[in-house]
Amino acid sequence: MKNKKDNTTLLQIKDLKIEGFSDERWHKIIKGVNLELKRGEVLGLIGESGAGKSTLGLAAMGYTQPGCRITGGQINFDGVDLTKRTDSEKRKYWGNRMTYVAQSAAASFNPAHRLINQTTESTIRAGLKKQNEAFDEARALYDALNLPNPETIGERYPHQVSGGQLQRIMTAMAMSPNPDLIVFDEPTTALDVTTQVEVLAAMRDIVKTYGTAAIYITHDLSVVAQMADRIKVLRYGEEVEEAMTRKMLKSPKEDYTKSLWSVRSIQKPEKKSKDIILEVKNVDAFYGSFHVLKNINIKLPLGRTVALVGESGSGKSTVARVITGLLEPKIGSVKFKNRELPPSLKGRTKDQLQKIQMIYQMADVAMNPKQTVYDIISRPASFFAGLTAANLRKRVVELLEQIDLDESFIDRYPSELSGGQKQRICIARALAANPEVVICDEVTSALDQIVQEGILKLLGRLQKDLNLSYIFITHDIATVKAISDEVVVMNEGEVVEQGLKSEIFSPPHPEYTELLLSSVPEMDPDWLTDLLKARNY
Amino acid sequence: MHPVVKTVLERLGLGLATLFFVSIIIFSAIEMLPGDFGQAILGQAALPETVAAFRQELGLDKPAYIRYFDWALGAIQGDLGTSFSGRNASGADRSAEVVDKIAPRLWNTLFLASMAALIAVPLSLILGILTALYRNSFFDRSVNTATLTTISFPEFFVAYILILFFASLNQIFPSLANVDPDTNFGERIYRTALPAFTLTLVIVAHMMRMTRAAIINLLASPYIQMAKLSGASQTEIILKHALPNAWAPIATVIAFNLAYLVVGVVVVEVVFVYPGVGQLMVDAVRTRDIPVVQGCALIFAVTYILLNLIADIIGIVTNPRLLHPK
Numbered sequence: 001m002k003n004k005k006d007n008t009t010l011l012q013i014k015d016l017k018i019e020g021f022s023d024e025r026w027h028k029i030i031k032g033v034n035l036e037l038k039r040g041e042v043l044g045l046i047g048e049s050g051a052g053k054s055t056l057g058l059a060a061m062g063y064t065q066p067g068c069r070i071t072g073g074q075i076n077f078d079g080v081d082l083t084k085r086t087d088s089e090k091r092k093y094w095g096n097r098m099t100y101v102a103q104s105a106a107a108s109f110n111p112a113h114r115l116i117n118q119t120t121e122s123t124i125r126a127g128l129k130k131q132n133e134a135f136d137e138a139r140a141l142y143d144a145l146n147l148p149n150p151e152t153i154g155e156r157y158p159h160q161v162s163g164g165q166l167q168r169i170m171t172a173m174a175m176s177p178n179p180d181l182i183v184f185d186e187p188t189t190a191l192d193v194t195t196q197v198e199v200l201a202a203m204r205d206i207v208k209t210y211g212t213a214a215i216y217i218t219h220d221l222s223v224v225a226q227m228a229d230r231i232k233v234l235r236y237g238e239e240v241e242e243a244m245t246r247k248m249l250k251s252p253k254e255d256y257t258k259s260l261w262s263v264r265s266i267q268k269p270e271k272k273s274k275d276i277i278l279e280v281k282n283v284d285a286f287y288g289s290f291h292v293l294k295n296i297n298i299k300l301p302l303g304r305t306v307a308l309v310g311e312s313g314s315g316k317s318t319v320a321r322v323i324t325g326l327l328e329p330k331i332g333s334v335k336f337k338n339r340e341l342p343p344s345l346k347g348r349t350k351d352q353l354q355k356i357q358m359i360y361q362m363a364d365v366a367m368n369p370k371q372t373v374y375d376i377i378s379r380p381a382s383f384f385a386g387l388t389a390a391n392l393r394k395r396v397v398e399l400l401e402q403i404d405l406d407e408s409f410i411d412r413y414p415s416e417l418s419g420g421q422k423q424r425i426c427i428a429r430a431l432a433a434n435p436e437v438v439i440c441d442e443v444t445s446a447l448d449q450i451v452q453e454g455i456l457k458l459l460g461r462l463q464k465d466l467n468l469s470y471i472f473i474t475h476d477i478a479t480v481k482a483i484s485d486e487v488v489v490m491n492e493g494e495v496v497e498q499g500l501k502s503e504i505f506s507p508p509h510p511e512y513t514e515l516l517l518s519s520v521p522e523m524d525p526d527w528l529t530d531l532l533k534a535r536n537y
Numbered sequence: 538m539h540p541v542v543k544t545v546l547e548r549l550g551l552g553l554a555t556l557f558f559v560s561i562i563i564f565s566a567i568e569m570l571p572g573d574f575g576q577a578i579l580g581q582a583a584l585p586e587t588v589a590a591f592r593q594e595l596g597l598d599k600p601a602y603i604r605y606f607d608w609a610l611g612a613i614q615g616d617l618g619t620s621f622s623g624r625n626a627s628g629a630d631r632s633a634e635v636v637d638k639i640a641p642r643l644w645n646t647l648f649l650a651s652m653a654a655l656i657a658v659p660l661s662l663i664l665g666i667l668t669a670l671y672r673n674s675f676f677d678r679s680v681n682t683a684t685l686t687t688i689s690f691p692e693f694f695v696a697y698i699l700i701l702f703f704a705s706l707n708q709i710f711p712s713l714a715n716v717d718p719d720t721n722f723g724e725r726i727y728r729t730a731l732p733a734f735t736l737t738l739v740i741v742a743h744m745m746r747m748t749r750a751a752i753i754n755l756l757a758s759p760y761i762q763m764a765k766l767s768g769a770s771q772t773e774i775i776l777k778h779a780l781p782n783a784w785a786p787i788a789t790v791i792a793f794n795l796a797y798l799v800v801g802v803v804v805v806e807v808v809f810v811y812p813g814v815g816q817l818m819v820d821a822v823r824t825r826d827i828p829v830v831q832g833c834a835l836i837f838a839v840t841y842i843l844l845n846l847i848a849d850i851i852g853i854v855t856n857p858r859l860l861h862p863k
Contacts, residue, residue, distance in 0.1 A: 061766065063765070063766060065762070088770070091768045091769075091770065092768070093768075094765070094767060094768040095766065095769075096768060099766070099767070102759060102763055104759060107758065107760065108759045108763045109760055109763075110760045110764070110778050111782060111857055112778075112781035112782050121769075122767035122768050122769075125767075126768065157857045157858075157861045159857065159858050159861075159863070160863050173767075
C-alpha cells in the first residue's frame, strides 16, 4: 500500500448540528462544529463525558446513533456531502474508505465468529480483495501490530485473546481495507497502562506507515498528545479551541483546557505516622482454586492514606474484600487497632462493622435507584447510631453539609443527581456510620477530571476534620500522587513494595514498579517516542 | 475430554436423575389416588375375600416400594406392565400389554406432532427474523397481532373454525382425523392436516415472538454497531451477526413448544377424534387403568426431559466460549 499523505483536504465538517432524543424531547448534542482534516493527518478530539466527541467522531463517518439526528450543516468526505446520502449509499464508504475502532474491543467483536473473518469481512464484502489475499494481508497486519503468533491468532475467537490483543486486532480490522480515514473512539481507555503503551505504539506506527488520516477521540490529553498532529477541545457540543499539539500543550488559551489536567496539579505533602490502625497480616486468599492473594502484608497508619496501586487482576479489590470480611482469607488475618477481626462478615460485631466502611467505583449501581438521598444516608445512621426520627434528619442534613451539598438534595432520587453528586452521596453514606477506616475502591475512576479534583479535595478535607484513615484503591498514578501518604504496589496477587510516596516514586524501583510508572503517559508529545527508544522497541 | 462433551454428559446425567425423581412422583401420585381398583371393578357387593384374591392376582397386595421397583425395572427394559382394563367381575381376562396399547397411539401422536412442528418451526423462525428485520413496520405489527390472536383463542375454538372453513364450507380436508395402522402415508398427511394446522396456529406466536425478541435484544450490542459501521446491510446484520448469538433462547422456546405438541394436545385429539396418547391417558384415568396412566406419564416426562436436553445442548454448542475454550 502506498502512502496517501498529501496536502489536500479529505474531510470537511461545516457547522454541524446534531440532536439526540431522550426524556421525551430533543436535546442538542453538537451545536455547530467545524472540522477539517487533511489526508494522512491525525486530529485529536478531546473533552469530558457529554462533550459530544463520540457523536462527532461517528458523524465524521456520516453515521448517527439510533435516537440521534443531524439537523444542520455538512459533512464533506472527499467532495461528497454525507448528510445527503442514504444509508445504503453510505454503506459503500463504511468498512471500505472509512473505518472505526471502538472503545471496548471485547464488546465490539462478534463472539460467534473467528477473528480473521471479522478482520477481513468488510474488505471482502467491498470486493477490494479476494478472501485468501485479504487473509494474507490481515496476517501481515497482525505481525506489524506486534501480535503474538500472527499466522494463527486470527483463527481464534474473541474470548480467546486478551483485551490489549483484541484492541490491536480491531486496529488491524480498521486497516484491512486500507481506508482513507479511521475514527479511533477511546481505543485505549479500557486498557491497563502497561498494555496501553504497546497498543498506542502499534496504532501510531501503522497510521504513519500507511499515511491514513485519523480522528483520535479521548478524554486523556497525555494520550492524545502522543497520537495527534492537531488537537481540538470540545465542551457541551461546542469547540473550545483548536491548535497544533505542541502549541496546545505549551500554552493552552482557554481556562477550560487547562482544567482538563487539573487532577495532576493536586500535590499532597505526605505525612508519616507511627500509629497503625489497620493491619493485613500474611494473607492468602482464593477464589475457588484460584490463588488471588499471596502473602499480603499491608499497614494502614492512623489518619493517613495508603494507596493500593496495580493493574486489573492484580488483586487490589480483593484486598478490600478481605478487610471488610466479604472474602474469608485462607491464611492470615486482619487486625484493627491491634485486635484481630473475625475473618468473615458474619462473625463481626456491629461495632466492628461500623468502624470500616466502603465507597465504590460505580456510584450509580451502589445506590438503590428507588430510594431518596434521605433513605440512602439515614439507613447506616439509624442502624449504627440508633438515632430517632427527628435527630436522624438533623444528622442527614449535617452529613450533606459535610460533603458540600445542601438540604435541598434530601428528597432527590439518584437519577436526579450528577455523577459527582452521586459519588458525594456515597461518601456521606460511608460517613453516616462514623467510621475510622474508609476503603475507597476506584472512587474517581468513572468521573471527569474536574469532578475528580473536587472529590479528591473533599476526601482530603474530611480526612483532616474527622481523622479518617483511607485505603485508596486505584490504577491511576496521578490520583495516587494527589491523595496518598503511603503507596502499596501490587502485581498478580503480590505486594511488590510498600513505602512512603516519596520513596516509591523515586528510583531505584523494583522492575514492575519501573514498568508501571514509566508506562503512565506524560504531557509531552515525545514521551512515547522516548519511552520506546529507552525500551529498545 | 472436550468441555462440551463433558457438559453434555453432565446434562445427560442430570436428565436421567430428573427422570428417576419424576418416576417416583408419578408412582406416588397414583398411589395416593383415593379408592381401590379391586373394589371399583368388582363392585360394592363383592366379598372381601374375592377383592383380596383379585388384588393378589394384580400384585396390589405387595408393599409400594417393591411394586415401584418392579415397575421401574420393567420400564427400563421396555416393559410397562399389563393393562388392568379388559378384566371384569366375571373373571374374563382380555387384558393387553401396556406397551402394545401405547405404541400405536404414540406413533400417531408423534406423527401429528412432527407434522405440526415441520410447519410451525420454520414458519416461526422466518416470521421472527422478518419481523425483527422490519420491526415496528406495518408488517411487523400485523404478524404480531395475527399470531397473538390465534394464541388467545382456546384450541377447540380454533379447531372448530378451521373445520367450519376447510371441512364444512369448503370441503378441502376431512373434519375427522381417524387414522389406523393401515392408513398409507399420503392419506395420513391428508387426514391429519387440520389438527396439524390447529396446533401450528397455537404454537407459532410463542416461538416467533421469542425469535424476534432475541434478535432485537442483540441489536443494541456494540458489535452490531460495529457491523453497521463496517458496511453490513440490515439482512446481513440479522442473519450473520445477531442470529448466531440468539440460538440458545430460541431453542429453549422451540423445545418447550415441541414438548407441548406431544403431551398437551388432548383437546385437539378429542375435537378431531384422533387416536393419540392424550386420549388414551384420559380414558385410562377414567377406568383406573393404572399401568397405562403410569406408562403415558412416563413417556410424557421422557419427552419433556429429552427436548429440554436437546435445547440445552444447542445452547452449549452455539456458544463459542464453551465450544472453543481458552
